[in-house]
Amino acid sequence: MSKSKRTITIEVVKSLKPGEIVWDTKVIGFGVRRQRSKARTYILKSKVARRQRWFVIGRHGSPWTPEKARSHALQLLGGIAGGTDIAALRDHDKSKLDPTLKEFCEDYLQDAKDGKVTYRGKPKKASTLSVDDGRINRHIIPLLGKKTVREITTDDVTSFMHAVRLGKTAVTVKTGPRGVARVRGGDTAAARAVGLLGSIMTYAIKRKLREDNPVRGVVKPSDRHRTKTLNPAEYKRFGKALDKLLDDGANPYAIHAIRLLAVTGCRRNEVFSLRKNAVDTHHHCFRFEDTKGGEQVRPIGDAAIGVLADVPIQKGSDYVFPAAWGKGHIRDVKVLEKACSLAKLVGITAHALRHAFASVAGELNYSDAVIGVMLGHRSNTVTGRYTHIPDPAGRSAADLVSAAILRRMKGAIEDK
Structure with a gap:
């Protein structure tokens, strides 16, 4: 957050950039800040009983001007110096520190980006924050953003959940020259939006904005996992479709990335963002520095190594599957959608390929523990952390397992 010292005037207040704080040169501790929204807020920072405290004076606009806010800051400082009851000051602080949920969500996202909001003791990843941002701006703010954090009730949360489930926030949004985000309703969308709202309210409690979490006790819809899988005949059609698309000039990096998803069971982003230095063909593994389960060594089979051998090497890129433009990696799954359409498959996503991998492993009588190792599920054992x-x-x-899947994709008769 940008900080500077100037005499606070109306011009200074209007020129504030999102996230900027300006401290006054006339009254020590008096300042004005702008959040990610257009709101400007006058604040005071001072020590009370040897502890640094923050007081919110009020938002810029009637009745607060720079002069009135500065005068009020002086009154507060005089009260602190004169030994005014700390409890009264705390009550004053609480009565003023009452942001709308929209404003607090902006603070939440910024704090999360700064590493102050953690998940399992670690800062949230950029990919997770991107999803959080989408749920906040497309579900939470449109339905609850105008309410203050303090006034949101369990009934509000329940109404919010049903509104999301019924598609009240469904919309199609352009995310760039080529990108489109389709916001849908349903049980899963509602469950995850409520889950995020619960996390935001927990953070509000930590920030002393309220004492309870209104999400607690709300019965969420079942967050159903996608369980679509592939039988041998469908694998065969899928493999043929990928071959045809490659012959017809489709992006070879996308085709090989999808094949690798199928024969490894990796998560989509683990393959799409796979770096060359993460591939260890000698030990038959991927060495992921950062996955959903943390740093991992993930075993891969000969079939996966064969797919990697077919991938064209692009010099100057750190990625196995570089983007067509720029220095990044491939991101979209349009080729997967085309392959599924060509193969007459419905409901097959990158996650479904992961589930199908696990299903084939189950058919081969592998235990859940072994399947978990192949899929990179979180391990709590000392061996799992240090091997x-x-x-x-x-x-x-x-x-x-990868050999069995490759045989199916090539149309070979599956061994029983």
């Missing part, structure tokens, strides 16, 4: 080469059992399983 730097893949477990032989996991490597052997990855080899057999």
Whole structure:
């Protein structure tokens, strides 16, 4: 957050940029800040009983001008110096520190980007924050943004949940020259939006903005996992569709990335953002520095190594699957959608390929523990945290499962 010292005038207040704080040169501790919205707020920072405290004087606009806010700051400082009851000051602080949910969500996102909001003891990842941003701006703010954080009730949360579930916030939004975001309703959207709202309210409690969480006790819809999988005949059609698209001139990086998803069971972003230095063909594994389960060594089979061998190497890029433009990696799944359309498959996503991988492993009688190793599920064991080469059992399983999937994609008869 940008900070500077100037005499606070109406011109200074109007020129504030999002996230900027200006401290007054006339009254020490008096300042004005602008959040990500257009709102400007006058504040006072002072020590009370050897503890630094922040007081919100009020938003810029009637009745607060720079002069009136400065005068009020002087009154507060005089009260503090004269030993005014700290409880009274705290009550004053609470009565003023009452942002709308829209304003607090902006603070929440900024604090999360600064690493102050954590998940499992670690700062939230950029990809997670992007999803949070979308849910906040497309569900939470449109339905609850005008209410203050303090006045939101459990009934409000319940009404919000039903509104999202019924598609009241459904919309199609352009996200760039080529991008489109389709915001839909449904049980899953509602459950996850309410879950995020609960996290935001927990942070509000931490910030002393309220004492309880209104989300607690709300019965969320079942956050159903996508369980679509592929049988041998569907795998065959899918493999043929990918071959045809490649022959017809489709992006080879996208085709090979989708094949790698199918034979590894990796998450979409783990493959799309796969770096060259993360591929260890000698030990048959990927060395992920940062995944949903943390740093991991993930076993891969010969079929996966074969797919990687077919990927054209683009010099100057750190990624196995570089983007067509710029220095990033591939991101969209349009080729996957085309392949599914060509193969007459419905409901097949990158996540469905991961589920299908697990299903094939189950057919081959592997235990949940071994399947978890191949999929990169979180391990709580000391061995899981400190092993730097893949477990032989996991490597052997990855080899057999990926080979079975590749045979299906090529249309070979599956061994029983």
